[in-house]
Amino acid sequence: MSYQVGFGVLIWGQRLTFDTGICSCYLYEMSRPLRIQYAGAVYHVSARGNERNRIFWERTDYEQFLNVLEKACERFSLKIYSFVLMTNHFHLMLRTDAPNLSRAMHWLKTTYTVNLNRRRRRSGHLFQGRYHSVIVENESHYLELSRYIHLNPVRARIVKKPELYEWSSCRDYICPKRRFRWVDRDTVLAELGGSGRTRYAQYRKFLRVGADMDDSAWDKIRHAVALGSDLFCEKLREKYVPDAPADILGAGQLTSCIPIKQAHDSVRRYLARRYSSHKDDRSVQMYLLHRMGYRLRDVGALFGVSYSAVSQNARRHAKKYDAIIAVDAVLSNVKR
DSSP: OOOOOBOOOBOOSEEEEEEOSSOEEEEEEOSSOOOOOOTTEEEEEEEEBGGGOOSOOSHHHHHHHHHHHHHHHHHHTEEEEEEEEOSSEEEEEEEESSSOHHHHHHHHHHHHHHHHHHHHTOOSOOBOSSOEEEEEOSGGGHHHHHHHHHTHHHHTTSOSSGGGOSSBSHHHHHSSSOSOTTBOOHHHHGGGOSOTHHHHHHHHHHHHHHTTSOOGGGGGGTTOSEESOHHHHHHHHHHHOTTSOTTOOOOSOOBSSOOHHHHHHHHHHHHHHHOGGGTTOHHHHHHHHHHTTOOHHHHHHHHTSOHHHHHHHHHHHHHHHHHHSOHHHHHHHSOO
């Protein structure tokens, strides 16, 4: 069983090379992070404590940061999709309605630092340099990014299940009751299809499958500026950094799965081996691909139906398929 992550990157500076298993990517390490800002941009933002030291010590610190983050949403018209606060760093997935990410992050970090220093009677820098941001191409990447963020406490071995960690938006994604009214979970959950409680259950299963994935490739993009297709990265370069070196490039899609046609073949082979009576059942195949995280429209295009038909199929047959097929076993054994 193996999982692979391929991604497009837009970076600048010294050349580094690594192999994700799908393609070789070229990283260009920058002496100063390149900032690309525009209205409607979606980012993965992270920041660490100075010299990797703590930025949170006690419950009051976490609560204060979330209070400041909520105010930042109102002040700068940010839309927070997901977040996690770890002991010495944080991750945010957010959208900016205006090209103001730098201003928003400067205000967020400065306001929190001033309040913390005053309360704890400390002085000096709290964060290690500037924040890091990666532009995310489109909604097809939102699910993977939210899962990566929510599984941080699991990878750090703080908790066994992500929903047990208090300082993240994970519980908002698996329970109808909201903890944080300013977290927009619906945009991300919409990629799972279905509606209401069905989505929360699907996301919980999506997390469970992701907990066994190898996320090492994510660690290699810390110098990236953008994640997405080659075309997306090239358009960003041409529009925002036309004077940058010509060899700034992208290298494929950000996705935790192989191309959908290849995944479909793998699903059919696995069903033929273990569930021969369902090997040619299109509804089962659509459901499994949907559960693997592929977009509704892509699954629909593969089978020649509308994306709404895929969503309806998932809602109508979810319980039946889960009852007759060990769905998690399929997802865990199909090479993606």
